[in-house]
Structures are given as structure tokens and as C-alpha cells.
Amino acid sequence: GDSVTQMEGPVTLSEEAFLTINCTYTATGYPSLFWYVQYPGEGLQLLLKATKADDKGSNKGFEATYRKETTSFHLEKGSVQVSDSAVYFCALSGRGGADGLTFGKGTHLIIQP
Amino acid sequence: GAGVSQSPRYKVAKRGQDVALRCDPISGHVSLFWYQQALGQGPEFLTYFQNEAQLDKSGLPSDRFFAERPEGSVSTLKIQRTQQEDSAVYLCASSPGTDTQYFGPGTRLTVL
Numbered sequence: 001g002d003s004v005t006q007m008e009g010p011v012t013l014s015e016e017a018f019l020t021i022n023c024t025y026t027a028t029g030y031p032s033l034f035w036y037v038q039y040p041g042e043g044l045q046l047l048l049k050a051t052k053a054d055d056k057g058s059n060k061g062f063e064a065t066y067r068k069e070t071t072s073f074h075l076e077k078g079s080v081q082v083s084d085s086a087v088y089f090c091a092l093s094g095r096g097g098a099d100g101l102t103f104g105k106g107t108h109l110i111i112q113p
Numbered sequence: 114g115a116g117v118s119q120s121p122r123y124k125v126a127k128r129g130q131d132v133a134l135r136c137d138p139i140s141g142h143v144s145l146f147w148y149q150q151a152l153g154q155g156p157e158f159l160t161y162f163q164n165e166a167q168l169d170k171s172g173l174p175s176d177r178f179f180a181e182r183p184e185g186s187v188s189t190l191k192i193q194r195t196q197q198e199d200s201a202v203y204l205c206a207s208s209p210g211t212d213t214q215y216f217g218p219g220t221r222l223t224v225l
Contacts (some may be wrong), residue, residue: 003207036191043216043218048213049213051212080191091155099161100169100172101156101158101206103155103156103157105153
């Protein structure tokens with residue numbers, strides 16, 4: 001079945017550091033890929049998505065590129081802020097709107113001032 | 114506009130009790146999903162509705178779990194004879210039929 005593997009946390013960085021959170025996936029066909037974020041005390045929010053190979057999703061300074069050859073969708077940000085502290089989830093959808101999402105276990109990101 | 118809402122936000126049940134969790138999706142969204150999120154884990158898919166039809170219930174962990182969406186809008190997830198391993202956050206998400214899902218705040222269920 002489909003699966004998502006993302007780097008274990010917590011990841012602790014200083015403000016303005018470069019961020020990479022690795023995500024790789026296993027799926028049949030051509031899934032859509034997502035990053036969701038969960039801020040403390042809040043629900044899951046869609047951060048960005050990509051629906052086909054080589055697409056780049058971006059939002060709020062975060063970027064991720066759909067790499068079919070390496071089955072990866074790594075999340076990056078050039079300069080993190082304290083307000084980026086949250087749990088980040090990589091996810092895939094195998095059949096567009098007719099499919100439940102398969103999530104990774106989440107990566108807790110802590111940004112220190 | 115209003116997002117996905119869930120009630121109650123917190124529920125404490127004694128082992129063996131039945132519970133019912135409610136989800137109000139975004140108006141007009143045809144697709145509705147339920148997920149279970151254990152502490153420190155990612156959400157896991159439970160079931161999916163398109164309008165009132167339950168098209169996939171492959172993630173329901175046992176026959177104690179039952180979901181319905183009788184009029185294609187509000188949905189209820191029912192857990193009968195709750196067990197301690199049912200303690201989790203239950204998330205509801207809705208979608209207009211695209212691959213993007215919008216999540217509610219969740220219901221945290223604690224079974225004592």
C-alpha cells in the first residue's frame with residue numbers, strides 16, 4: 001500500500017537558518033503530494049501541494065518539488081522564523097478527490113530566537 | 114466563510130460507553146473524510162463519503178466503529194463499547210471534490 005516516510009523530530013534550528021524536512025513516498029500510479037502544518041493548539045492546515053512530477057508547490061516562503069525519480073517531496077525554507085514552530089506532515093493522495101490522505105508521522109520543528 | 118467544525122472538542126468516556134462525534138463540513142463540499150490521530154503520530158484514514166454514500170470504510174479499525182452522513186452534509190462517527198486504545202484525536206475533513214482537504218479542529222477522545 002501507499003506510505004510516506006519523513007524525518008524524525010524534533011528538529012531544532014535558530015532563527016534565520018535554512019530548513020529542510022525530508023519526505024519520501026511509496027505509491028502506485030501518480031499521487032498528489034502535500035505538506036500540512038499543525039500550529040500549537042490549532043488544526044491541520046494545508047501549506048502547499050504539487051500534483052505532478054517536477055511541479056513546485058510554494059507558500060509563505062516554503063517550497064517543495066515533486067521528484068518522481070527519487071519519490072521525494074522535501075520541504076525547504078531559506079530563513080525560518082520563530083513563528084514557523086509547528087508540526088509538519090507530508091501526505092499523499094492516490095486517487096485525487098476520491099481518496100483518503102496517507103500521512104507521514106510528522107516532524108516537530110522548533111525555532112529558537 | 115465558515116470552516117469545518119467538530120463537536121464536542123473534548124470527550125471523556127468510561128470504557129464500554131458509546132460515543133458519537135459530529136462533523137459539520139464546509140457548505141457545498143461533496144466529499145467528507147474521517148481520520149484517527151494517535152498521540153505523536155500522523156492522521157490515519159478511517160472512512161470517506163461522497164454526498165451521502167460511504168464509498169470507502171477500509172480504515173475503520175473494527176465493527177465497533179460506524180459512520181453515517183444521511184443527508185450528504187453533517188456526519189457522525191459513532192464508536193460503540195469504547196476501549197482504551199480508541200483514545201485519540203478524531204479529525205474530520207471536507208473537500209469540494211478536488212484533491213485538497215480542509216480539516217476541522219478535531220475531537221480529542223479519552224477513554225478511561
